[in-house]
Amino acid sequence: MGYGSRGDVEPLAALGLALRRLGAEVRVCAPPDPEFAGLLARAGVPHVPFGPSVRSVVTRPDPQPSDAFRLAAELVAAHFGAVAEAAEGCDAVVATGLMPAGVRSVTERLGIRYVFACPHPFGMPSSHFPPAGRPGRPAPPGADLRTLWKVDAERVDALYGEPLNTHRAAVGLPPVDDVRAHVLTGRAWLAADPVLGPWQDLTDLDLVQTGAWLLPDERPLPDDLTAFLADGEPPVYVGFGSMAMRGAPGAARAAVEAVRAQGRRVLVGRGWAGLAPIDGRADCLAIGEVNHQALFRRVAAVVHHGGAGTTTAAALAGVPQVVVPQIVDQPHWAARVAELGIGAAHDGPTPTTESLSAALALALAPAVRTRAAAVAGDVRTDGATVAARLLLDGTGGQPPLPA
Known part of the structure; x- marks a missing residue:
């Protein structure tokens, strides 16, 4: 599942196609935008829509900081709703896109594997670069990177903590006190090409780099x-x-x-x-x-x-x-x-x-x-297949094929 722009959804379509080719059953939870439904149809994977249209969010006139808090609560509710329903009977859930705050909770309740994946490492805590902007309290003037990332974690908690823990309590799970760390886990997957997106010395987390998840496209040009x-x-x-x-x-x-x-x-x-x-x-x-x-x-x-x-x-x-x-x-x-x-x-x-x-x-x-x-000539095209093999091997499914 993933909520975000085309750059968040197309890699999921590519992973879904690679999993299908290895014999797995796949369903993808993604926003309801028609272009995303088309991407998933090209990959031959069922589309489970959730959340509001992304285009309606990003093209909203006069956006306000309060919009982010409403969207966060709406997405967490969808994680425990449509996404949880789609995860029933599955062996694992791969989550990406805009902070999938409730998805790990869904997998906890179901007792299945959870993998967080990202097409870049720049949302991960780092001693080399600052976090991207989020709505919330300002950082202290002249704050160092350690402080900036601490403030970022507090902003994530402010956005997602209350709705997440409300839904967790409703299904009998204990509260989470650090939403960002809970979502990212200690070993996230990086769906980026090693030549274009090397991550060593960038983030303080340990990552599994699979290569970019690329969806083949055979459509003729108009x-x-x-x-x-x-x-x-x-x-x-x-x-x-x-x-x-x-x-x-x-x-x-x-x-x-x-x-x-x-x-x-x-x-x-x-x-x-x-x-x-x-x-x-x-x-x-x-x-x-x-x-x-x-x-x-x-x-x-x-x-x-x-x-x-x-x-x-x-x-x-x-x-x-x-x-x-x-x-x-x-x-x-x-x-x-x-x-x-x-x-x-x-x-x-x-x-x-x-x-x-x-x-x-x-x-x-x-x-x-x-x-x-x-x-x-150095850019790899097998990232989705690498990720699919890792996923199937880790869930006790079909063993990985020879390289």
Whole structure:
């Protein structure tokens, strides 16, 4: 189960497919958004919807801090409701996405295995980087990393502690006094590629790194997109996925103008931000959700928000990338792309024509394309199968197959 954006749900679809191929029965609890139902249908796994639509949450006008507390309580209730019902008769539950506070309690009550997995290590306590922002009491001025992570744990408790312990008491379980540690366990799984996302010396926890969980995609590209690609030099793709960016029209204008400044055609991925062309010129095409595995191999560069899935897809395609990070793990992926020499990290979440054009100029350099192609050969594609074998072996099911 997982609650979050496409980057949280698509890996679960990939794991579900890998488990099915090894003979296991699978069901996936995920938000009710239609695009997530489509992902799971492609993997051939039943979809158990829970919680509110993620798009309705992230595109809500004028969001307030109190919204996070209401959502936390709603999700915990769903963990003990729809998710618990789906877990009946199962051997194990794999939980990911937005703090799955109640899921471990469900597995305790049922007496089955619980695994917490994450596509990045940046929500784990660390002596190397600070936690991402959460609503709650502010940290003391000048606080060190140890204090910041302590405050983060207190914020998690404030969000989830009361609803979690209320539901635990109702099913006869004792209270939890550290929700974050309870959810993460002492040995979480990291569903990230070892080349792109090494975790050693990043977090203070012990992790099991499986590689990224990638869902195969055999869908053909739409006819209008195929025709556009064939009608000139490879374009630059610009898309921000599930990010409902504030000021999206300005970001779209900056992106299109920056790409044109580099003498390139441009593909605009509409995404949840609703990006659109800025004029009717023939060098720009807006597209919806398409097969990125096929598309990225045919573009000059990928400009994106730095989600774990898009970063991995671009790296696997061997195409240079420009990361315009918005939240949570995305600044870290941007830094890693720059460190590996496979693209450029934009400075900050709000691109201008000048700033994005400069980053694109770096990414489009021949040496970067050569480096991106070389790194692509080191990116693993078997992460979901590795995780599936580990899961089945650990639950007494079918033993792992030979590597």
